[in-house]
Amino acid sequence: MTFRAPAPPRADRIRAIAAAHAAERGPLLVILHAVQAEFGFLDPDVIPVLADELNLSVAEVHGVVSFYRDFRTTPPGRSTLRICRAEACQAVGADALVEHAKQRLGVGFGETTADGAVTLDEVFCLGNCALGPSIQVDGKLQGRVSPDRLDALLGDLR
Numbered sequence: 001m002t003f004r005a006p007a008p009p010r011a012d013r014i015r016a017i018a019a020a021h022a023a024e025r026g027p028l029l030v031i032l033h034a035v036q037a038e039f040g041f042l043d044p045d046v047i048p049v050l051a052d053e054l055n056l057s058v059a060e061v062h063g064v065v066s067f068y069r070d071f072r073t074t075p076p077g078r079s080t081l082r083i084c085r086a087e088a089c090q091a092v093g094a095d096a097l098v099e100h101a102k103q104r105l106g107v108g109f110g111e112t113t114a115d116g117a118v119t120l121d122e123v124f125c126l127g128n129c130a131l132g133p134s135i136q137v138d139g140k141l142q143g144r145v146s147p148d149r150l151d152a153l154l155g156d157l158r
Protein backbone atom coordinates (compact mmCIF):
# COMPACT_ATOMS: atom_id res chain seq x y z
CA MET A 1 0.00 0.00 0.00
CA THR A 2 1.29 3.46 -0.87
CA PHE A 3 0.72 6.35 1.47
CA ARG A 4 0.78 9.97 0.39
CA ALA A 5 0.81 12.97 2.66
CA PRO A 6 -2.63 14.50 3.31
CA ALA A 7 -3.27 18.15 2.46
CA PRO A 8 -1.76 20.39 5.15
CA PRO A 9 -4.98 21.59 6.86
CA ARG A 10 -6.19 18.00 7.25
CA ALA A 11 -2.77 16.80 8.41
CA ASP A 12 -2.76 19.61 10.98
CA ARG A 13 -6.18 18.54 12.24
CA ILE A 14 -5.07 14.89 12.47
CA ARG A 15 -2.02 15.98 14.46
CA ALA A 16 -4.24 18.07 16.75
CA ILE A 17 -6.53 15.09 17.40
CA ALA A 18 -3.49 12.91 18.12
CA ALA A 19 -2.05 15.51 20.48
CA ALA A 20 -5.35 15.78 22.35
CA HIS A 21 -5.31 12.06 23.14
CA ALA A 22 -1.59 11.32 23.26
CA ALA A 23 -1.45 11.16 27.07
CA GLU A 24 -4.21 8.55 27.29
CA ARG A 25 -3.40 4.92 27.88
CA GLY A 26 -3.10 3.02 24.60
CA PRO A 27 -3.73 6.21 22.66
CA LEU A 28 -3.64 4.77 19.14
CA LEU A 29 -7.10 3.17 19.26
CA VAL A 30 -8.62 6.24 20.86
CA ILE A 31 -7.04 8.51 18.26
CA LEU A 32 -8.09 6.30 15.35
CA HIS A 33 -11.69 6.35 16.61
CA ALA A 34 -11.55 10.13 17.02
CA VAL A 35 -10.14 10.67 13.52
CA GLN A 36 -12.74 8.36 12.02
CA ALA A 37 -15.51 10.12 13.94
CA GLU A 38 -14.42 13.45 12.49
CA PHE A 39 -13.70 12.42 8.89
CA GLY A 40 -16.12 9.49 8.53
CA PHE A 41 -13.35 7.04 7.66
CA LEU A 42 -9.61 6.54 7.97
CA ASP A 43 -8.07 7.60 4.73
CA PRO A 44 -4.88 5.53 4.40
CA ASP A 45 -3.00 8.82 4.24
CA VAL A 46 -3.61 9.47 7.93
CA ILE A 47 -1.47 6.47 8.81
CA PRO A 48 1.99 8.04 8.31
CA VAL A 49 0.86 11.17 10.14
CA LEU A 50 -0.24 9.15 13.17
CA ALA A 51 2.86 6.97 13.00
CA ASP A 52 4.98 10.12 13.12
CA GLU A 53 2.95 11.67 15.95
CA LEU A 54 3.03 8.54 18.11
CA ASN A 55 6.55 7.47 17.24
CA LEU A 56 5.31 4.19 15.77
CA SER A 57 6.09 2.57 12.46
CA VAL A 58 3.69 2.91 9.55
CA ALA A 59 3.35 -0.89 9.61
CA GLU A 60 2.25 -0.83 13.25
CA VAL A 61 -0.47 1.74 12.65
CA HIS A 62 -1.58 0.06 9.45
CA GLY A 63 -1.74 -3.27 11.27
CA VAL A 64 -4.10 -1.88 13.89
CA VAL A 65 -6.33 -0.19 11.30
CA SER A 66 -6.62 -3.34 9.24
CA PHE A 67 -7.13 -5.62 12.27
CA TYR A 68 -10.20 -3.96 13.75
CA ARG A 69 -13.50 -4.21 11.91
CA ASP A 70 -14.63 -0.89 13.33
CA PHE A 71 -12.20 1.03 11.17
CA ARG A 72 -13.24 2.04 7.69
CA THR A 73 -10.65 2.97 5.07
CA THR A 74 -13.10 4.06 2.40
CA PRO A 75 -15.79 6.74 2.64
CA PRO A 76 -19.09 5.43 4.05
CA GLY A 77 -22.39 5.76 2.23
CA ARG A 78 -24.87 8.49 3.07
CA SER A 79 -26.51 6.04 5.48
CA THR A 80 -25.14 3.10 7.41
CA LEU A 81 -27.08 -0.09 8.14
CA ARG A 82 -25.60 -2.28 10.85
CA ILE A 83 -27.06 -5.72 11.47
CA CYS A 84 -26.46 -7.58 14.73
CA ARG A 85 -24.97 -11.01 14.22
CA ALA A 86 -24.56 -12.02 17.85
CA GLU A 87 -26.14 -15.13 19.29
CA ALA A 88 -29.49 -13.85 20.56
CA CYS A 89 -30.27 -12.17 17.26
CA GLN A 90 -29.05 -15.18 15.30
CA ALA A 91 -31.53 -17.34 17.23
CA VAL A 92 -34.42 -15.26 15.92
CA GLY A 93 -33.47 -14.91 12.28
CA ALA A 94 -30.51 -12.54 11.96
CA ASP A 95 -28.75 -14.77 9.43
CA ALA A 96 -31.74 -14.72 7.10
CA LEU A 97 -31.98 -10.96 7.55
CA VAL A 98 -28.31 -10.60 6.67
CA GLU A 99 -28.74 -12.60 3.48
CA HIS A 100 -31.81 -10.56 2.59
CA ALA A 101 -29.94 -7.29 3.15
CA LYS A 102 -26.95 -8.41 1.09
CA GLN A 103 -29.17 -9.49 -1.77
CA ARG A 104 -31.34 -6.41 -1.62
CA LEU A 105 -28.40 -4.00 -1.50
CA GLY A 106 -26.05 -5.99 -3.74
CA VAL A 107 -23.15 -5.53 -1.31
CA GLY A 108 -21.38 -7.44 1.44
CA PHE A 109 -20.32 -6.28 4.88
CA GLY A 110 -18.07 -3.28 4.81
CA GLU A 111 -19.27 -2.30 1.33
CA THR A 112 -21.34 0.57 0.02
CA THR A 113 -24.04 0.45 -2.65
CA ALA A 114 -23.00 1.72 -6.07
CA ASP A 115 -25.19 4.80 -5.68
CA GLY A 116 -23.41 5.69 -2.44
CA ALA A 117 -26.65 5.51 -0.48
CA VAL A 118 -26.05 2.71 2.02
CA THR A 119 -23.07 1.07 3.70
CA LEU A 120 -23.75 -2.38 5.16
CA ASP A 121 -21.93 -3.35 8.34
CA GLU A 122 -22.16 -6.12 10.88
CA VAL A 123 -22.14 -5.60 14.63
CA PHE A 124 -21.99 -8.02 17.53
CA CYS A 125 -24.72 -7.03 19.99
CA LEU A 126 -26.52 -3.75 20.13
CA GLY A 127 -27.82 -4.30 23.67
CA ASN A 128 -31.29 -5.05 22.34
CA CYS A 129 -31.09 -8.83 22.60
CA ALA A 130 -34.67 -9.42 23.77
CA LEU A 131 -36.03 -7.67 20.69
CA GLY A 132 -33.98 -9.23 17.91
CA PRO A 133 -33.22 -9.32 15.14
CA SER A 134 -31.76 -5.92 15.88
CA ILE A 135 -30.30 -3.40 13.50
CA GLN A 136 -29.06 0.17 13.58
CA VAL A 137 -29.82 2.64 10.83
CA ASP A 138 -27.69 5.76 11.07
CA GLY A 139 -27.25 5.10 14.77
CA LYS A 140 -30.96 4.57 15.45
CA LEU A 141 -31.79 1.20 16.98
CA GLN A 142 -34.56 -0.92 15.51
CA GLY A 143 -35.81 -4.21 16.96
CA ARG A 144 -37.80 -7.20 15.69
CA VAL A 145 -36.78 -6.39 12.14
CA SER A 146 -38.28 -8.68 9.53
CA PRO A 147 -37.13 -8.70 5.89
CA ASP A 148 -40.27 -6.73 4.96
CA ARG A 149 -39.56 -4.14 7.61
CA LEU A 150 -35.96 -3.92 6.46
CA ASP A 151 -37.16 -3.30 2.92
CA ALA A 152 -39.36 -0.47 4.17
CA LEU A 153 -36.46 1.08 6.07
CA LEU A 154 -34.15 0.75 3.08
CA GLY A 155 -36.81 2.32 0.87
CA ASP A 156 -36.64 5.40 3.07
CA LEU A 157 -32.86 5.59 2.65
CA ARG A 158 -32.59 5.42 -1.14
Ligand code: FES
Nearest residue numbers: 084089126128129
Ligand atom coordinates in the same frame (compact mmCIF):
# COMPACT_ATOMS: atom_id res chain seq x y z
S1 FES B 1 -27.53 -10.19 20.31
FE1 FES B 1 -28.36 -8.77 18.93
S2 FES B 1 -28.71 -7.05 20.16
FE2 FES B 1 -27.73 -8.41 21.50
